[in-house]
Amino acid sequence: MALQELTYRDALRQALIDSMRENPDVIIMGEEVGRYGGAYAVTKELIKEFGAERVIDTPISEPAIIGAAVGAAMAGLRPVAELMYVDFIGMTMDQLGNQAAKIRYMFGGQIGVPMVLRTQGGTGRSAGAQHSQSLEAYVMHTPGLRLAMPATVSDAYHLLRMALTKPDPVVFIEHKALYTMKETVDLDAEPLAWGKSAVRREGKDLVIVTYSRQLHYVMEAAKKLSTDGIEATVIDLRTLNPLDFDTIREHVERAGRAMVVSESVMTAGVAAELSARITEECFDYLEDPVVRVAGEDIPISVSTALETGSVPGPQLILETARKLLGARVAA
Amino acid sequence: MTKPEAIHAASARPNTDLPQLYRTMRRIRTFEERVGELFVRGQSAGSMLHLSIGEESAAAGFCAHMQDGDTFTTHHRGHGIFLARGADPNRMMAEIGGKEAGYCRGKGGSMHIADMGLGHLGANAIVGGGIPAIIGAGLAARHHGTGKISVAFFGDGATGQGILYESMNMAALWRLPCVFVCINNQYGMGTRIDQATANAVLHERAHAFGLAAETVDGLDVEAVAEAAERLVAGAREGRPAFLVVDCYRFYGHARKDKSPYRDATEEETGRRKDPVAFARAALLERGLADAAELDALDAQIDAEMDATIDFTIAQTEPPLSTMFRDVYAPEEPEPEPVRTRIDRILARA
Ligand SMILES: Cc1ncc(C[n+]2csc(CCOP(=O)(O)OP(=O)(O)O)c2C)c(N)n1
Ligand SMILES: [Mg+2]
Numbered sequence: 020m021a022l023q024e025l026t027y028r029d030a031l032r033q034a035l036i037d038s039m040r041e042n043p044d045v046i047i048m049g050e051e052v053g054r055y056g057g058a059y060a061v062t063k064e065l066i067k068e069f070g071a072e073r074v075i076d077t078p079i080s081e082p083a084i085i086g087a088a089v090g091a092a093m094a095g096l097r098p099v100a101e102l103m104y105v106d107f108i109g110m111t112m113d114q115l116g117n118q119a120a121k122i123r124y125m126f127g128g129q130i131g132v133p134m135v136l137r138t139q140g141g142t143g144r145s146a147g148a149q150h151s152q153s154l155e156a157y158v159m160h161t162p163g164l165r166l167a168m169p170a171t172v173s174d175a176y177h178l179l180r181m182a183l184t185k186p187d188p189v190v191f192i193e194h195k196a197l198y199t200m201k202e203t204v205d206l207d208a209e210p211l212a213w214g215k216s217a218v219r220r221e222g223k224d225l226v227i228v229t230y231s232r233q234l235h236y237v238m239e240a241a242k243k244l245s246t247d248g249i250e251a252t253v254i255d256l257r258t259l260n261p262l263d264f265d266t267i268r269e270h271v272e273r274a275g276r277a278m279v280v281s282e283s284v285m286t287a288g289v290a291a292e293l294s295a296r297i298t299e300e301c302f303d304y305l306e307d308p309v310v311r312v313a314g315e316d317i318p319i320s321v322s323t324a325l326e327t328g329s330v331p332g333p334q335l336i337l338e339t340a341r342k343l344l345g346a347r348v349a350a
Numbered sequence: 351m352t353k354p355e356a357i358h359a360a361s362a363r364p365n366t367d368l369p370q371l372y373r374t375m376r377r378i379r380t381f382e383e384r385v386g387e388l389f390v391r392g393q394s395a396g397s398m399l400h401l402s403i404g405e406e407s408a409a410a411g412f413c414a415h416m417q418d419g420d421t422f423t424t425h426h427r428g429h430g431i432f433l434a435r436g437a438d439p440n441r442m443m444a445e446i447g448g449k450e451a452g453y454c455r456g457k458g459g460s461m462h463i464a465d466m467g468l469g470h471l472g473a474n475a476i477v478g479g480g481i482p483a484i485i486g487a488g489l490a491a492r493h494h495g496t497g498k499i500s501v502a503f504f505g506d507g508a509t510g511q512g513i514l515y516e517s518m519n520m521a522a523l524w525r526l527p528c529v530f531v532c533i534n535n536q537y538g539m540g541t542r543i544d545q546a547t548a549n550a551v552l553h554e555r556a557h558a559f560g561l562a563a564e565t566v567d568g569l570d571v572e573a574v575a576e577a578a579e580r581l582v583a584g585a586r587e588g589r590p591a592f593l594v595v596d597c598y599r600f601y602g603h604a605r606k607d608k609s610p611y612r613d614a615t616e617e618e619t620g621r622r623k624d625p626v627a628f629a630r631a632a633l634l635e636r637g638l639a640d641a642a643e644l645d646a647l648d649a650q651i652d653a654e655m656d657a658t659i660d661f662t663i664a665q666t667e668p669p670l671s672t673m674f675r676d677v678y679a680p681e682e683p684e685p686e687p688v689r690t691r692i693d694r695i696l697a698r699a
Binding site for chain 2 (some may be wrong): 033050051053054058076078079080082083104106107110144145146147148150233241285307308310313314315316317318320321322323324325328329331335339342343
């Protein structure tokens with residue numbers, strides 16, 4: 020179909036609409052998702068088309084929202100449970116980690132939990148320590164949970180559409196700073212498969228693996244590196260579980276250098292897992308240690324200066340890549 | 351709902367200090383208005399600013415019966431409560447502006463303001479997140495024999511959280527010096543209480559646990575103060591309590607919300623439940639103050655609160671070097687910056 024200009028927010032909303040039109044069992048439940056239209060307006064006016072039976076406003080009861088979605092999924096619905104901020108995931112961790120994630124396995128494969136937990140995270144709004152975190156590692160650390168984190172408008176649409184066809188629970192984490200980002204997209208074009216990472220840029224000197232908002236910072240840095248004569252391959256993971264390690268391996272073996280960029284805290288985070296895996300699996304091909312550029316091991320402050328300082332930005336990515344390559348390539 | 355005329359008729363209320371209650375409420379109202387102004391001037395840290403306009407009676411009335419050494423936690427709409435407990439409005443505003451001179455050195459902000467000196471164990475951005483701490487503080491008060499109480503202030507929306515009921519049960523079971531104060535402003539974001547709450551007579555839930563519990567009309571700050579006096583006295587003796595203060599959230603949920611989900615008539619009616627105007631009228635009617643005196647007091651409060659903005663704008667953001675401070679105790683090493691780790695790795699590479 021035609022190309023259209025959409026925001027990340029519009030694309031998510033369109034994915035929900037298309038999925039709900041296609042499958043009458045898709046329901047949405049969460050705080051402020053109906054009449055209010057979602058804290059970040061992703062479900063705006065969906066209640067008009069689909070009614071309050073399918074777009075359900077809930078009390079402020081996160082564990083029960085997620086738990087109800089587990090039961091609904093087991094009983095034949097396709098629930099999308101919205102958690103307003105990923106920061107509240109701790110409150111729901113039993114329902115998510117002990118129930119949703121383990122039901123298929125504990126019960127010997129009798130039943131799955133095909134639910135989607137939609138939420139958003141990250142810095143960028145001076146929202147303070149309890150509304151700005153990147154907690155994807157909690158999810159990635161829990162076997163049984165799938166994890167998608169779209170960085171682009173097109174992926175916001177396609178990954179959410181695909182998440183709503185998956186047999187197992189998917190945690191879908193949007194980035195709060197991306198909602199207003201625009202892209203010209205053709206939603207009918209064949210998307211990259213679920214579980215495949217996207218190579219956003221190819222270069223011979225270095226591989227940078229990233230996801231979510233950091234992709235944009237990495238691309239910005241890669242463009243500047245190119246003017247220095249350093250060419251980077253940029254891999255956008257799209258889904259962290261399943262993790263497309265084959266693509267990473269292929270490119271790292273070719274370039275011999277890798278950097279991992281993530282907004283979540285460095286210690287025991289997603290970047291730690293990726294870096295360990297690259298080191299283990301590509302050891303013989305690496306010219307240098309794998310370097311992690313990640314969030315500081317601290318909470319996020321409300322002060323904008325400290326907030327921005329706590330997470331990677333284009334400058335830190337650029338400087339790190341230059342240091343990594345500096346002596347060898349630029350010279 | 352109490353009829354305004356009925357309250358005016360009952361003029362003499364020897365146990366309440368209405369002039370003082372009025373002053374506290376007026377300071378809260380004006381402070382909150384200035385918070386809104388700080389945002390408009392682009393000087394607030396972010397837009398997640400929740401104003402307690404319309405709810406001043408809950409803070410002023412209840413806090414009138416708290417003592418030095420009592421502890422409390424608040425929800426995200428807690429500026430008024432903290433002011434009523436004696437906060438310095440300059441340091442509060444600076445915190446809301448994310449400045450180093452703020453109560454939490456610019457790290458917390460509006461939703462995470464705290465001051466141990468004043469017994470403020472913390473405002474919270476997690477709905478219900480601050481409630482169970484009063485159980486622990488109540489245990490500590492009893493353990494140390496201080497005679498102090500601990501109070502959780504939260505909104506009607508927090509009645510959706512299971513942790514409230516777990517906490518009420520513990521308070522009742524262990525006869526703790528604790529009070530739960532639910533500020534029912536009729537809304538949790540865009541959701542009206544009856545849209546999210548089965549049986550919106552909230553204090554009945556506390557009866558189920560055996561707590562002393564009642565609902566009071568927040569239009570009348572003296573009624574709040576009287577209820578507080580009763581319940582606080584009981585709590586000091588190990589009879590935990592639950593108070594619902596009925597009021598109306600005058601404006602949007604946060605600074606940017608224009609409340610499109612409420613119609614104009616509803617807002618107009620709701621805003622008639624104005625505890626500040628009501629107290630002012632009562633002061634005049636009972637001859638406790640004349641208009642000139644009140645105008646002078648108001649002007650003095652306006653000046654005090656205007657100054658908080660100038661103060662805040664003049665302050666600096668916390669330096670980046672403070673970023674790693676206070677993750678752990680000061681005697682412990684600070685977390686190592688990512689940049690330092692990268693440089694060490696690359697120096698070897
Ligand atoms: C655990 C949790 N869930 C959801 C939110 C998002 N949220 C912030 S305030 C709010 C409404 C709270 O309503 P209420 O408790 O009545 O307090 P009010 O804002 O009316 O003062 C919601 C849903 C949150 N901060 N924490
Ligand atoms: Mg409320």
